[in-house]
Amino acid sequence: xxxxxxxxxxxxxxxxxxxxxxxxxxxxxxxxxxxxxxxxxxxxxxxxxxxxxxxxxxxxxxxxxxxxxxxxxxxxxxxxxxxxxxxxxxxxxxxxxxxxxxxxxxxxxxxxxxxxxxxxxxxxxxxxxxxxxxxxxxxxxxxxxxxxxxxxxxxxxxxxxxxxxxxxxxxxxxxxxxxxxxxxxxxxxxxxxxxxxxxxxxxxxxxxxxxxxxxxxxxxxxxxxxxxxxxxxxxxxxxxxxxxxxxxxxxxxxxxxxxxxxxxxxxxxxxxxxxxxxx
Amino acid sequence: xxxxxxxxxxxxxxxxxxxxxxxxxxxxxxxxxxxxxxxxxxxxxxxxxxxxxxxxxxxxxxxxxxxxxxxxxxxxxxxxxxxxxxxxxxxxxxxxxxxxxxxxxxxxxxxxxxxxxxxxxxxxxxxxxxxxxxxxxxxxxxxxxxxxxxxxxxxxxxxxxxxxxxxxxxxxxxxxxxxxxxxxxxxxxxxxxxxxxxxxxxxxxxxxxxxxxxxxxxxxxxxxxxxxxxxxxxxxxxxxxxxxxxxxxx
Numbered sequence: 001x002x003x004x005x006x007x008x009x010x011x012x013x014x015x016x017x018x019x020x021x022x023x024x025x026x027x028x029x030x031x032x033x034x035x036x037x038x039x040x041x042x043x044x045x046x047x048x049x050x051x052x053x054x055x056x057x058x059x060x061x062x063x064x065x066x067x068x069x070x071x072x073x074x075x076x077x078x079x080x081x082x083x084x085x086x087x088x089x090x091x092x093x094x095x096x097x098x099x100x101x102x103x104x105x106x107x108x109x110x111x112x113x114x115x116x117x118x119x120x121x122x123x124x125x126x127x128x129x130x131x132x133x134x135x136x137x138x139x140x141x142x143x144x145x146x147x148x149x150x151x152x153x154x155x156x157x158x159x160x161x162x163x164x165x166x167x168x169x170x171x172x173x174x175x176x177x178x179x180x181x182x183x184x185x186x187x188x189x190x191x192x193x194x195x196x197x198x199x200x201x202x203x204x205x206x207x208x209x210x211x212x213x214x215x216x217x218x219x220x221x222x223x224x225x226x227x228x229x230x231x232x233x234x235x236x237x238x239x240x241x242x243x244x245x246x247x248x249x250x251x252x253x254x255x256x257x258x259x260x261x262x263x264x265x266x267x268x269x270x271x272x273x274x275x276x277x278x279x
Numbered sequence: 280x281x282x283x284x285x286x287x288x289x290x291x292x293x294x295x296x297x298x299x300x301x302x303x304x305x306x307x308x309x310x311x312x313x314x315x316x317x318x319x320x321x322x323x324x325x326x327x328x329x330x331x332x333x334x335x336x337x338x339x340x341x342x343x344x345x346x347x348x349x350x351x352x353x354x355x356x357x358x359x360x361x362x363x364x365x366x367x368x369x370x371x372x373x374x375x376x377x378x379x380x381x382x383x384x385x386x387x388x389x390x391x392x393x394x395x396x397x398x399x400x401x402x403x404x405x406x407x408x409x410x411x412x413x414x415x416x417x418x419x420x421x422x423x424x425x426x427x428x429x430x431x432x433x434x435x436x437x438x439x440x441x442x443x444x445x446x447x448x449x450x451x452x453x454x455x456x457x458x459x460x461x462x463x464x465x466x467x468x469x470x471x472x473x474x475x476x477x478x479x480x481x482x483x484x485x486x487x488x489x490x491x492x493x494x495x496x497x498x499x500x501x502x503x504x505x506x507x508x509x510x511x512x513x514x515x516x517x518x519x520x521x522x523x524x525x526x527x528x529x
Contacts, residue, residue, distance in 0.1 A: 178367060178369060178371040179371060179373065181329075181334050181367070181371060182367065182371035182372070182373065183373075183384075184334060184357075184360060185332055185334065185360060185363075185364070185365040185367075185434070186360075186364075186384060186385030186389060186433060186434070186436075186437060187357065187360050187361035187385045187388075187389030187390065187437055188357075188384070188385065188388055188389055189357050192388050192389075196384060196388060197373055197384075200375050201373075201374065201375050204375065
């Protein structure tokens with residue numbers, strides 16, 4: 001009896017200490033938040049240019065007026081994002097599989113895969129959008145697309161496929177070779193081992209970096225605006241040019257955030273758990 | 280032993296770069312026979328089994344399965360592997376699949392058995408190895424002994440001509456060794472032809488029809504377990520066994 005009483009005292013003591021510690025932690029967090037954010041706010045709000053900035057960037061009336069137009073442009077971004085993302089996931093996988101295959105017959109294709117990745121990962125995405133968006137129509141070849149949205153989508157797709165191919169390839173390379181051995185030992189062919197054993201594990205493992213590239217692509221869709229299509233950023237720019245007010249850009253930024261922040265939380269959820277949780 | 284030879288190795292050599300692992304291995308395993316392959320760590324037991332299952336290319340010599348050479352470059356490796364089963368020291372189960380899915384994958388994809396039929400047999404095999412009720416567990420949720428028994432069921436599911444067991448108890452906690460050895464005993468009783476690389480000398484003595492001692496890339500001594508383990512003729516065998524004895528493993 002006395003033993004358990006002693007233990008229980010120690011335990012109470014520990015729990016009290018833990019509570020004190022956690023209260024102190026919360027207090028520190030709250031204070032530092034107020035100090036940092038408050039300081040930052042005060043610093044900006046008292047800046048000499050603030051009244052002008054508030055009028056040109058954060059005008060509620062301009063926001064209300066421009067938001068529907070920017071939003072209507074944003075649907076183009078979303079559409080483009082979804083279509084390009086699906087294409088990127090498939091094309092990236094194909095390039096990764098080609099690059100990891102060992103079949104001698106695939107040597108030329110393997111080399112092409114390497115060139116593809118080097119080239120499209122090595123050129124800035126904005127440059128690719130320019131080159132493809134203005135270069136392809138200039139060829140005046142029949143049968144090639146001339147729609148700037150399509151061309152911009154192709155440029156984004158090439159750039160991101162190169163990145164995503166490398167993500168897949170890293171995933172494939174990270175699967176222990178014992179898995180391949182076991183798959184072959186039960187009588188599977190190399191392609192079957194890839195499809196049923198290695199790839200399912202690899203894709204699960206690289207889901208967080210893939211989603212990370214999702215978020216990046218979602219933003220980079222705005223680059224298509226340089227070819228002229230009326231997507232959110234472009235429309236915001238036009239309105240801004242008309243009335244010398246930057247608030248429409250803020251509206252566009254909010255729309256991008258409305259998609260990227262939830263995506264980011266999904267990335268956190270998937271990346272944060274143990275590997276077994278990614279099922 | 281009177282059965283026809285199922286596996287036959289003749290002068291098999293294998294080097295990894297500069298390191299010569301196998302220097303000319305001769306070994307015959309007859310139908311229904313279990314051969315225990317013993318030898319120090321790094322003596323090439325795993326390599327030997329991997330060479331037989333064509334996971335490694337041998338440099339010289341030949342391996343025959345049911346009298347046919349399988350180490351000829353013209354032989355379809357996949358077709359050969361479908362006639363053999365290999366169990367790994369580290370289980371190598373597919374972690375994204377359930378126990379049952381692990382067992383039926385080869386059946387369905389390599390042997391073209393229908394899902395219904397494969398699953399029926401898969402369940403039966405898991406039950407046979409004491410895993411009834413664990414069919415839908417992922418390897419993560421199974422103990423080492425359970426995982427290795429799933430791996431044995433998986434290797435056995437393709438009705439192999441011979442099973443190759445690569446130190447199947449070496450990665451296990453001592454208290455889990457018994458259940459895996461029981462599974463191997465069961466296979467032996469069923470007449471399975473086996474090559475068992477092992478460090479469990481008492482088990483080799485009990486289950487094997489023949490013990491082969493691999494040393495320095497060659498089989499330096501082979502014979503009935505009792506003879507090889509109790510009165511070895513060769514100096515190398517004596518030294519190996521006395522070292523095991525000191526370590527309390529024999």
